[in-house]
Amino acid sequence: MKVQDTVQPAKGAPTARSAKPKSKWGRLWSDVVRDKYLYVLALPGILFFIIFKYIPITNLVIAFQEYSPYFGVLGSPWVGFEHFARFFSNNDFWMLLRNTLAISFLSLIFFFPAPIILSLMLNEVRSSLYKRTIQSLVYIPHFLSWVLIYGLTYLMFSQSEGLFNKWLVSMNWETIDILSNPNYFWGMLTAQSIWKEIGWGTIIFLAAIAGVDPQLYEAAVMDGAGRLRRMWHVTLPAMRNVILILLILRLGTILDTGFEQIYLMMNAAVTNVAEVFDTYVYRVGIRQGEFSYSTAIGLFKSIVGVIMVVTANKLARRYGEDSLY
């Protein structure tokens, strides 16, 4: 679609070729013939999506089957919505939904704005050397794996060896059980995510800020705007589109909570607040070999994701903002 848009101006007035009114498909075909090189350029990308994204989608039918590897997708017996019924009637369903939504919303409220705030702050820094050093430093955690971060967290907060607890002991205070306390679990996850990704998240916002016309700031100064006013009336509005689009995309993955992090941080004492759809699918689907059941859960997640994106996009359009599509 994009390809067509870019060549639109070249089209000009209707030529002799398309003088006769054609059907929709016929017009598409003549477009394809005319822009064939562009289509050839797009071909590898299109093939990629067909082979690796669209063809695998057809295997989703195993969510409605009692899938057996031996019989394959074509030979396995159909069971209709049995797996969905089992999932929704499961006592754990509400717990999973609660945990997933809680973790997602915490991350939406605290983790999502964090890079925005950081990039606003970085934007106000005068010394460009200082600014660039800080920028590089905050990128680093992004490249650490979750396993390493789990290890660091353990070294910091475990009760017997944790630095934090050792410090508490040295001050003659009681040690705090942080890692196996259900009350702290969600907070710990959010804090970890912020620590790991805040720097990386600023890249796109800083790029948006860089696009602001300096004259706007000058005009604002002339009007007597202070730093905060400039941030509020100039910088933030310039970032609004980017923030909105990222937010819509984020809503689409509302039921994805990041498997690795939670799986690593989970322990018997916090399962009640830690078990989410992703870990459940892993435990039941991969470990117990219930592929149909876990596919059904995955499908449910995707459908919720699609609904969220479409709704958010509609809302954005209604309020006159730039939307995703």
Place this chain on the structure above:
Amino acid sequence: MKNTERKSPKSLLKMTLLLLLTSSLLLSACGGGGSGSESKGNEGGTDSNEPTSITIQTLNYATEFIDNTNALWKELEKETNTKLNITWLSPSTAEEKINVMLASGDLPEVTFVESMQNPQLQKMLKQGVFWDLTPFLKDYPNLNRDELKEMWDVTKVDGKNMVIPRYYPSYGGGIFPMVRKDWLDALNLETPKTLDEFYNVLKAFKEKDPNGNGQADEIPYTANPGSLAYIYNIFNETQGSWKLQSDNTLSPIITSEESKEAMLWIKKAYEDGLFPKDFAIMKFSQVMDTMRSGKAGVGGMSMNHAWVTGKSVRDVDPKADLMPLSYLENANGVKYTPSGSPYYGVYLIPKKVPEAKVKKILEFFDYGYSKEGNEMLTYGLEGVHYTVENGKKVSTPQAAIDKTGDGNLNNMIHLVSDDMSISAVGMPDDVYNRNVEIVNERKTVKVPNPSAELYSEAYNKYYPEISKKVEDMRVMVITGKESIESYDKLIESIKNDPKMKEITDEMSKAYQEKYVK
């Protein structure tokens, strides 16, 4: 650019398509490499001079995996006239890989599955995916050795031998306390025989400074919830998760009164500070790290760790001496020691393998279970990898280069001997002799294991969830985050759960079908 412009658009399109096609062909050729080489080998095995190619996938506990450049690998190929294509699975990812492999249906000619209870395997056995080996087995004398008789018996599926079990001794394996003998001696304590004595030893380790550095820095027992499962078995007087009742039905021990007592025993020990503070969140590797650091008095492990881990502890504390306990008695005076069926993991041959090759594969295993072949896989070749002095095998430097001992080829086919579970490379004589004594003492303790080799679909479907709930609840109660009342409530709800009833009925039925004639 100029050149392409001159070409006719048609030929350009053709060329692009051609390029794409060739590249995709190339890619698929790479992907298919594995299966291609499979069929390349001597399918029928009719020409006896040509080596038969066999693809095998199996577990490997070694830290470094060997490949076909290894001298022993070559020796094995020469002896069996085969060309081996072995895929090693590391233990931490084996379960997932095996499940995915079974799901894909693309099975190697010799497929390893860790547990007969694997739900997918059970389904596939019913669907007849694998060869029934019963008619062939009688032709292979080494597979019919007396020592192996039991493992063939217990792995029968509906009276047929569908699998080649991988031998592992019944006794010596499994998680059970390993005690610092030097700490016992320092405090003049006897080796504990009962659970109460064991408790007192742990308490003494905490309070009486067994390492003599004047600080209370000892961790009496390094454990996490998973490594204490045997405590529940001691209280319930049975192996596994099920107990046989007098009317030949099975009852789950997870809901029993005895299990609650076991939990309270652990709770008391936790409150007395006998376990690490991070008990609830420690992974098994962290439990073992604590043991190796020399700070802990007891750890749960199999008997060969008297040296595997014992050696590392000795690096930190030269006096350290790890000694496995023989058994522990509960309050009723009933002894418990871990034991299992004499195999660990099974090999299967899919039906797509032609009959002649099945025989060739059995021949290969026949060699592996022959006295000569079996020792070769573990110790290597006499004169090259070891020399015999006073009837004992002493490793040469070449042994380390060719990676003999635990792991690699030895993991494919275990040594048919107790040494598999109680010995380790470089284990000093005194530790080894004491281990022999202890394993012989363990063998006098027979704990019933009624649920071994039983399969129930309801069990596979529902039990993992139920047991996880109970295990989590236990940890919460032990660490004081939940009350005993909420534990009782959970157990009550499980007892009334129709799913639990279905599991219990199916398990009892499976037991009666297998053992009650």
